[in-house]
Amino acid sequence: MKDLYDVQQLLKRFGIFVYLGKRLYDIEMMKIELERLYQNGLLARENYLQAELVLRREHRLEKEQENDKKITRN
Incomplete structure (x- = not known):
């Protein structure tokens, strides 16, 4: 997973489609859904950890972009 x-x-394989309208919120909801799948034994540990790392990276990048936009506005 890259x-x-x-x-x-x-997530789509489990019938989970996430779209909240803001990318940061989408990432956070995907993390919640991913945790629920793992806790219920539907997701292998390796897949969970890989997906978790991707979501953490994407969340960090999105927050950085958001902060950059705030800085340029001021």
Whole structure:
């Protein structure tokens, strides 16, 4: 698993489609859904950890972009 699209495809296999309108919120909801799948034994540990790392990276990048936008506005 390399990017957010891969995580979306993983969740899609379980019938989970996430779209809240803001990318940061989407990433946070995907993390919640991913944890629920893992806790219920539907997801292998390796897949869970890979997806978790992707989501952490994407969340960090999105927050950095958001902060950059705030700085340029001021």
